[in-house]
Amino acid sequence: MALLEVNHLDVHFALRKGDVHALRDINFTLERGERLGIVGESGAGKSVAAFSLLNLIAKPGFIAGGEVNFEGKTLNTMSERRLRKVRGNRISMIFQDPMMTLNPVLSIGEQMIECLKAHRRITTKAARAIALDKLQQVQLPSPDTRLAQYPHELSGGMRQRVIIAIALLLDPDIIIADEPTTALDVTIQAEIMALLLNLCEQHNVGLILITHDLGVVSQVTQRMLVMYAGRVIEQGPTREIINDPQHPYTQGLINALPQMATPGEPLNQIRGSMPSLSNLPSGCAFHPRCNFIRRADGQTRPACVEQVPGFVTSGNCQVACHMVAELLEDRRLQEESL
Amino acid sequence: MIAFLIKRLFHALLVMFVISVIAFAIQDNLGDPVQQLVGQSVPESERAELREELGLNDPFLTQYLRFAGNAARFDFGYSYVFNQPTTEVIARHLPATLELVAAASFLIIALSIPIGVYSAIKPRAWLTRLFMSVSIVGISVPVFLTAIVLIQLFAIGVSWTPFPAGTGWGAWLNDLITTEGGMPAYGRGDPTHVFGTWYTNFASLEGLTYLVLPAISLASIMLPLFIRLIRAEMLEVLQSDYVKFARAKGISMRRIYFLHALKNTMLPVITVGGVQIGTLVAYTILTETVFQWPGMGLMFLNAIERSDIPLIVTYLMIVGLIFVITNTLVDLIYGLVNPTVKLTGKPA
Numbered sequence: 230m231a232l233l234e235v236n237h238l239d240v241h242f243a244l245r246k247g248d249v250h251a252l253r254d255i256n257f258t259l260e261r262g263e264r265l266g267i268v269g270e271s272g273a274g275k276s277v278a279a280f281s282l283l284n285l286i287a288k289p290g291f292i293a294g295g296e297v298n299f300e301g302k303t304l305n306t307m308s309e310r311r312l313r314k315v316r317g318n319r320i321s322m323i324f325q326d327p328m329m330t331l332n333p334v335l336s337i338g339e340q341m342i343e344c345l346k347a348h349r350r351i352t353t354k355a356a357r358a359i360a361l362d363k364l365q366q367v368q369l370p371s372p373d374t375r376l377a378q379y380p381h382e383l384s385g386g387m388r389q390r391v392i393i394a395i396a397l398l399l400d401p402d403i404i405i406a407d408e409p410t411t412a413l414d415v416t417i418q419a420e421i422m423a424l425l426l427n428l429c430e431q432h433n434v435g436l437i438l439i440t441h442d443l444g445v446v447s448q449v450t451q452r453m454l455v456m457y458a459g460r461v462i463e464q465g466p467t468r469e470i471i472n473d474p475q476h477p478y479t480q481g482l483i484n485a486l487p488q489m490a491t492p493g494e495p496l497n498q499i500r501g502s503m504p505s506l507s508n509l510p511s512g513c514a515f516h517p518r519c520n521f522i523r524r525a526d527g528q529t530r531p532a533c534v535e536q537v538p539g540f541v542t543s544g545n546c547q548v549a550c551h552m553v554a555e556l557l558e559d560r561r562l563q564e565e566s567l
Numbered sequence: 568m569i570a571f572l573i574k575r576l577f578h579a580l581l582v583m584f585v586i587s588v589i590a591f592a593i594q595d596n597l598g599d600p601v602q603q604l605v606g607q608s609v610p611e612s613e614r615a616e617l618r619e620e621l622g623l624n625d626p627f628l629t630q631y632l633r634f635a636g637n638a639a640r641f642d643f644g645y646s647y648v649f650n651q652p653t654t655e656v657i658a659r660h661l662p663a664t665l666e667l668v669a670a671a672s673f674l675i676i677a678l679s680i681p682i683g684v685y686s687a688i689k690p691r692a693w694l695t696r697l698f699m700s701v702s703i704v705g706i707s708v709p710v711f712l713t714a715i716v717l718i719q720l721f722a723i724g725v726s727w728t729p730f731p732a733g734t735g736w737g738a739w740l741n742d743l744i745t746t747e748g749g750m751p752a753y754g755r756g757d758p759t760h761v762f763g764t765w766y767t768n769f770a771s772l773e774g775l776t777y778l779v780l781p782a783i784s785l786a787s788i789m790l791p792l793f794i795r796l797i798r799a800e801m802l803e804v805l806q807s808d809y810v811k812f813a814r815a816k817g818i819s820m821r822r823i824y825f826l827h828a829l830k831n832t833m834l835p836v837i838t839v840g841g842v843q844i845g846t847l848v849a850y851t852i853l854t855e856t857v858f859q860w861p862g863m864g865l866m867f868l869n870a871i872e873r874s875d876i877p878l879i880v881t882y883l884m885i886v887g888l889i890f891v892i893t894n895t896l897v898d899l900i901y902g903l904v905n906p907t908v909k910l911t912g913k914p915a
Contacts, residue, residue, distance in 0.1 A: 285814055287806075309820075317817035324815075329808035334830045334906055344816045379906040395816065 230301060231258035232402060232435060233282075233320075237295035240274075240281050240459075242506075244289060249507045251277045251290060252459050259403065262433040264426075266446035266467060268482070269456035272503045275439045276325075278456070279407045281305075282437070283316050299403075318348040321396040323406040323425075327388035327413070331380040337391055338376030344398050363394040367424060386417040393425060403435040410445070422449065443486060447471045455479045458504055458514040465546030475548040477521045513538050513551060521552045530555070575898070579891040586887035587638060591631050594876045602874075638884065644877040648870070653881040655764075657863065661885070662765045663755055664862030667854065668847045670768075670782035675790050683797025684832075687805060688824060699798075702791030710850060714784035714857040717752070721780060724748020751777045754859050785854040789843055796839060800832040807831075834905050841897025845890035 240252035252274050259265050267275050280286045282297050284305050297304040299320065304312060316322075324330040332340060341360035345351055351359075357376065364372035367390040380388055389409065396404050409425060410418040426449050429436045438450055446453055446467060453470055455463040455478065463476040474480045481499035483489065490496045501518040504510055510517050516533040524530050532538070532551040540547040541554045548554075601614050601623070618624055622633065637643065643653045686695035705713075719725065725746045730737035756777040759770035768774035804810065805828055813823045852864035859865065863882060870878040902908045 280811075283815060285811065287811070313817045313819065315817070316815055322812070322815040324808055324812055326808060330812045332809040332813065332827050332831070334834070334904070335827070336906070343818060343822070347817050347819065347822075381907045392812075 232261045232263075232300065233259040234298040235282070235295070236298070238278075238281065238292065238297065239294035240277055240286060240290060241293040242290045244507070246507070248293070250459055251506055252281065255295070255461055257454055257461070257464060259435050259437065261402065262429075262435055263452065264429065264436040264438065264450040266450035266453035267437065267439045267456060268441060268443060268446055268453060270441065270503050272458075272506070273456040274459040274506075275441075275456055276407050277459075279322070279405050279437065279439050282405060283320060283322070284312060285316075285322075314348065317344055317395075317401075318399045319401055320403045320405065321399070321401045323389075323392055323396050323404060323409045325408040325411050327385050327392055330392055331388055333380055336377055336379055337383075341376070341391075341395055341398060344395055348399055359398065360394070363397050364391070366397065366428065367391070367394045369394070385413055386421065389413060389417075389421050390424070393421070393428070397428060397432070397434075400432060401434060403437065404429065405437045405439070407439045408441070409438075410442075411440070425449075443471065443483060455482070458509055459506055460514065460549065462515070462549045463546060465544070469544055469546055473544075475543050475546060475553050476515075476550045477519050477552065478515050481518075481520075510534075512536050513549075519552075524555075571902075572895075575895045579895065582891050583884070583887060586884060587635060588631070590880045590883040590887075591634050592627075594880055634880075643881040643884065646870075646875050646878045648873050648875045648878070653877045656866065656878060657881055657885055658764045660861060660863045660866040662767070663758075663860060664848065664851050664855070664864060666768055667778065667781055667785060667851055667860060667862055668844065670778045671785040671789070671847055672844060674782055674786040675793055678786075679790055679793035679797055680829075683794045684801055684824065684829060686794070687798045687801030690802065698794060702794050705787050705791035706795075708787070710784055710788055710853045711857050713787045714780070714854060717780050717784055718857070720746050720748075721750040722748055722752035750780055752780050752858055755861055781854050781858045781860050784857070785847065785850060788850065789847060792843070793836070793840070797832060797836055800835055801828060804828045804831045830904070834901070837897060837901050837904065841893055841900075844893050844897075845886075848886055848889050 235255055235257050238252055238255040239250065241248040242251050255278060257265065267278060269275050277286060277290065281290075281292055282304070284292065284297075284307075286292070292305045296306070299315065304315065307315075331337070338357065338360065341363070342353060342356040345356040345359060346353075349356075360376060361372050364375060369375055369387060369390045375383070375387075375391070380391075383391065393409075396406075404425075406425065410421050413421060422445055425436070428434070436449070438446065440446055450467045452465065453467045454461045455470070455476065457478050463470060463474070463479050470479060471483065474483055478499070481497075484497040485499060487496055499518055504514060504517070512532070512534040513519070513536075516522050519533065522529055522533050530551055536551070538549045538551050538554065540549050541557055542548075543553060543557060601617050601621070605614065605617065622630060625633075634644075641654060645651065646653045646656050649656050682698055686692075686698050689695055725744065725748075727744055728741045729744075730740045732738050732741055754777070755766070755768055756774060758766035758768045758774050758777075761767050761770075768778050810823060810828055813827050814820075818827070848863075851860075851862055852868055854860065855862045855864035856868055863885070867879065867882045869875075870882065
């Protein structure tokens with residue numbers, strides 16, 4: 230049994246004009262010590278997915294179906310009280326913007342010690358020692374003076390180190406990092422990412438990394454999910470997806486990387502933009518932006534417009550695309566006829 | 568800290584100077600003090616003599632400098648009506664007003680924080696809707712109307728029997744809308760002497776009953792304002808990333824609401840609140856008049872009616888001083904609560 234299993238997770242937002250489906254049928258697993266990347270454009274549902282794992286989605290969002298199983302226990306039906314014992318303890322989170330994540334009126338020490346005290350019967354002195362140790366692990370200079378300081382006295386990079394230290398305080402099994410480096414300077418980004426990777430490897434902590442940076446995903450994670458408009462459209466081993474993306478959207482994302490462009494030419498891009506979740510296109514949500522909607526004979530593939538694609542297996546990957554399904558079918562028929 | 572206090576002291580002097588100029592300048596337009604002093608029967612020649620004697624014929628600047636010099640020694644002259652130093656008259660009336668403001672402030676603080684927090688935590692609860700609708704009414708109804716309604720309901724009492732008393736439900740409904748009355752609503756009663764000119768209503772239960780209605784009506788304007796302010800701030804704070812992060816850390820909701828969120832909520836509330844306490848002192852004019860509460864507000868209104876110019880000027884100066892002091896105190900408290908403000912001048 231995997232450490233974390235997400236089965237058919239559906240998340241809805243109850244709005245006045247009706248429910249909006251923010252996540253549909255998300256499935257994945259995470260083994261102990263494994264690192265998983267979730268990528269996609271803004272609005273794809275990456276952050277909602279991250280927050281829904283610990284049932285932390287803000288109202289009007291709610292988990293409408295499916296389950297999140299952690300060590301065999303279903304988190305999304307658990308009482309708030311028992312779930313609190315998991316949050317920050319067995320599964321902790323790192324947020325996107327370190328400038329906003331720490332409470333401005335509480336000292337770093339208070340914010341670390343309260344977390345330890347929420348989960349363990351521990352004296353303030355012992356909690357302080359653990360906090361100091363973790364601050365050392367994240368290589369924050371002069372950690373003992375930091376405990377008395379307030380967030381505004383620290384730079385963004387230093388704050389993100391503090392937040393990583395808080396995430397590690399109780400030696401969790403999983404860290405969910407929601408774009409942990411997006412709000413930082415480019416030079417600091419690499420440092421923080423290396424630190425996070427290093428600590429996860431050292432302590433055998435599983436990592437769910439939400440990002441839109443394919444470079445980071447390829448360096449850090451072993452497996453990845455690509456999300457589009459609230460659905461997973463491709464998942465599998467990171468290396469396979471990066472080297473040989475199957476879904477037209479994943480191909481577009483990788484093509485859009487600056488290093489993929491011909492020097493002197495404009496950067497590649499996927500035309501159009503992510504549809505609004507309340508007004509999704511019929512069939513495959515990606516079809517209005519897809520370059521492969523026409524078959525070789527120039528005819529639009531009707532299934533793309535009419536039918537939501539199911540997953541097909543290609544290599545070690547799962548892909549939700551009619552075009553890929555057709556190609557695979559053709560190949561199978563060819564092989565059979567040989 | 569010392570540097571901060573010196574800076575604030577300088578600000579305070581500047582503010583007091585401006586107030587003194589204004590207070591002094593308006594006194595020429597408040598009617599003829601000699602007329603008030605001597606009445607109808609005194610001939611014009613004697614009046615002119617009296618004017619000369621009081622220095623009312625000197626040039627404006629001379630009069631102001633004389634006034635400012637005396638004011639610096641806390642001497643604002645004699646009240647025409649009481650024929651006593653105005654500072655003594657004020658000192659006699661100040662405790663009543665301060666006690667009324669203190670009681671109203673206590674009501675505001677004790678009620679607005681729990682109600683504001685509750686209605687932010689449970690924005691859709693029926694109790695929240697009730698609080699929000701009542702607070703709109705509270706803001707819109709003027710103090711004197713609230714005061715009169717309170718007097719009618721709880722001091723005089725209402726016996727109104729619009730429902731048929733013969734039936735069970737009719738009698739019950741009649742009882743429901745009938746109030747006993749009997750709450751004191753005139754003056755301070757018999758307050759306990761503390762020292763000097765200070766008599767207090769806080770020392771006995773009977774004294775406190777005299778405070779209830781005036782304090783409620785004085786609080787009735789500010790209380791809804793504070794409930795709405797705290798609710799709005801709290802709602803915003805609850806959306807913040809640090810509250811979400813605290814939840815993700817597994818902190819209990821009680822600690823999140825009352826430590827993480829409330830501390831941030833209170834920062835702007837303290838700033839607004841400080842200014843409003845000064846405003847409360849000014850609002851006492853209405854409340855004290857309706858309840859005949861023998862404080863500075865009532866005294867001020869009487870002074871205006873009788874053109875008791877020295878007393879009016881002294882009142883304006885004292886109220887200005889109260890504003891300046893409360894604002895300085897609020898800045899100090901704000902510095903203690905908000906770590907990003909350093910009053911000590913120590914580099915961060």
